[in-house]
Amino acid sequence: MQVLTRPWGAMHYRIDGPADGPVVVFANSLGTDLRLWDQLLDELPQIRAVRFDKRGHGLSDEGGDYGVDDLADDAAALIEHLGLGRVIFVGLSIGGMIAQNISARRPDLIRAAVLSNTAVKMGTQQSWSERIAAVRDAGLDSIADVIMQRWFAPTFRARPELAAWRNMVVRTSGNGYIAACHALANADLTATTRKLALPVTVIAGDQDGSSPAELVKATADLIPGATFHVIPDAGHLPCVEQPAAFAAILRNFLQDHSR
Template identity: 75%
Template sequence: MQVLNRPGGAMHYCIDGPANAPAVVFANSLGTDLRLWDAVLAQMPQIRAIRFDKRGHGLSDDSEAFSIDDLADDAAALIEHLGLGPVVFVGLSIGGMIAQALAARRPDLVRAAVLSNTAVRMGNAEGWAQRIAAVENQGIASIADTIMERWFAPPFRATPELAAWRNMVTRTSAAGYAAACRTLAATDLTLTTRLLDLPVLVIAGDQDGSSPADLVRGTADLIPGADFHIIPDAGHLPCVEQPAAFAAILKPFVQEHCQ
């Protein structure tokens, strides 16, 4: 187990791949831990992959109210702790918002960014308030089936693997999940993301019920020179449903920007 102590508590992380390989940092979505990337990393043994559990998720500590800037600072501290940077930073959903905030706050640490199934602003205050209330009053299990419908296309939801992802969500700390929802409700990165000046790859799933492809495309359109891809037959977590397609898009981007 590898842990970095942060103001928000213990931050769990892991490193895979050769020490001299290109460093790529991965940030997870709401309700998942660093295992989110297992299937993609199996197809990319040539990188040095750094993954971490954000506050309130996986094996990291719970934390009281935090901002997207706090999460970006956690990522920056990890990169500096490991003596890395600049890195390629890959983030999905709230992880993609961390990527945007980090690239804006610490451009010295990010050489290129991959924004998957994310946007400058996700959801609305009313929707997040309803979700927070459900989690705090009835537990995450009360919304787990709805989350699965938003996350995955129907063919994947018919597989036995779905149970593991549902379990991952329901075993997330309710306090950590609700705190992350409050962060998402309060975050609008429009002003800083449109000023980003680095290579950016943006990925969407054509069946994403949480961040529809048109929403993701809107963020890509804000960033000068951003490259946009839609993965067919994929919902909110294309790295899970379509890992080969995800890796096929990611590999040339990493190779180009780690020369």
């Protein structure tokens, strides 16, 4: 296991793929760890994939209270620590907000960005406050079934592996999950994202109950030159539900922007 020591504690990360492959850094969604990308990487053996568990998720320490700026700083510190140069950055949901933030604040580190199932603003203060209260009162298990309905299309929810994704959510640190909810509630990246001046492609799922395709497209429309894709029969995690379709989009994007 590989760990980067940050001021807030241990940040777990993993590197896969050939040393001479194009470097792609992946940032996960709320309630998942770096295994989110396993199926996608099976489709992309040629890339040098760098994944990490953000604060309070997976094998990383909780890290206290934080905002999206702090999560982007963590990602930047990892890129610098590994001496990766300018990378392709792929982020999903809150990971997509990290991607927007680091692209705006550290363009010296980011060559191009892929924003999946994300937006400049996700949810409302009220919706996040209600979710935080539910987790504090009854734990993540109390909202896990609703999360599965929002995340996955009906065809995937009928598959046995749904149980593993539910378990991933339930076993996330409650404190870490709540801290990420606060970060999402306080984030509005409209002003900086509309000024992005790097290649960006944006991906949505046509059955996403957490970040509907029209919300994702509205963010794509803010970014000069950004391209937009909708993956059919996919919810909030298209890299899980439709990894081949997601990989095809990423493969084409890498051909254009990885060198």
